[in-house]
Structures are given as structure tokens and as C-alpha cells.
Amino acid sequence: MWWTYALLSAVFAALTAILAKVGMKGVDSSLATAVRTVMVLGLAWGIVYAQGGLPGLAHLTRQNWLFLTLSGLATGLSWVCYFRALQLGPVSKVAPVDKLSVALAIGLSVLFLGEKLTWQTGLGAGLILAGTLVLIR
Known part of the structure; x- marks a missing residue:
């Protein structure tokens, strides 16, 4: 089942780039990021509410809060940088970079989470890096 969600994530991420590029014409990239964030915030809380997940807030630990907050900050910075890059460059070059x-997450998962690096995963990460270099030239 994870594969279905991962594929849908890729489709929606691709749509994000195209829709954002069109939607932010003549708009500051930070403002565009803020508008997008409000939409994501509303959608995420709507899903939590619809699934009856609000009581789960009381069960979050200090560690949950710390790392989810740090993850949120990283996401926000990623989005700000991504929208600025989209504003300045073509989607066909920004999206691959x-x-x-993906390759960075693989490396970090090995370093910090102790995940095993198989030859297939290493090769895949290397191909992503190579593919990116080909696409941005």
C-alpha cells in the first residue's frame, strides 16, 4: 500500500511545480509560499479532524514535538527556496535539483538512522545524482 501513496505523492509533487509556476506569475515567491502553506495547513487539519485524530495531540511526547517542529521548519525553508527557484528558473531544471x-535522504538515513545501504539503494542514489546532472546541463 505504501507504493500507491508514494506514487500519488510523486504525481502531486509534479503538479505542484507546474501549478506553482503558473500561479505565481507576478507574485513574490515568499507570498506564494505563504498562500500555499495556508492551503496545506487547512487540508492537513481537515484530514486529521475527519479521521478523528485530534485526541492524538495529547499523546505527543516532548521528542515528538521537537522533531516534528524541526521537520516543519525544514519543510518551510525547503518550500521558500523551492518557490524562489521556480520563480527564477525553469521547472525542467528546478524540479530535478x-x-x-531523495539521494540526500538516503545518505542521511544511513548516517543518522543506521539504515543499511544496499548496492541497489546506492546505485539508485547515484543514478539520481547522475540524472540530475544530465538534466540541468
Whole structure:
């Protein structure tokens, strides 16, 4: 089931780039990021409410709050940088560079989470890096 959600995530991420590029014509990239964030915030809380997940807030630990907050800050900075890059450059070059996050996440998961680096995962990360270099030239 995870594969279905991952594929849908990729489709929506691709749409994000195209829709954002069109939607932010003549708009400051930070303002565009703020508008997008409000939409994401509303959607996320709407889903939590609809699924009856609000009581789960009381069960979050200090560690949950710390790392979810740090993750949120990283997400926000990523979005601000991504929208600025989209404003300045073509989607066909910005999106591949943004997807280097996959190879970086693999490396960080090995370093900080102790995940095993298989030859397939290493090769895949290397191909992502190579593909990005080909696409941005």
C-alpha cells in the first residue's frame, strides 16, 4: 500500500511545480509560499479532524514535538527556496535539483538512522545524482 501513496505523492509533487509556476506569475515567491502553506495547513487539519485524530495531540511526547517542529521548519525553508527557484528558473531544471533530496535522504538515513545501504539503494542514489546532472546541463 505504501507504493500507491508514494506514487500519488510523486504525481502531486509534479503538479505542484507546474501549478506553482503558473500561479505565481507576478507574485513574490515568499507570498506564494505563504498562500500555499495556508492551503496545506487547512487540508492537513481537515484530514486529521475527519479521521478523528485530534485526541492524538495529547499523546505527543516532548521528542515528538521537537522533531516534528524541526521537520516543519525544514519543510518551510525547503518550500521558500523551492518557490524562489521556480520563480527564477525553469521547472525542467528546478524540479530535478529538488529531487536530489531523495539521494540526500538516503545518505542521511544511513548516517543518522543506521539504515543499511544496499548496492541497489546506492546505485539508485547515484543514478539520481547522475540524472540530475544530465538534466540541468
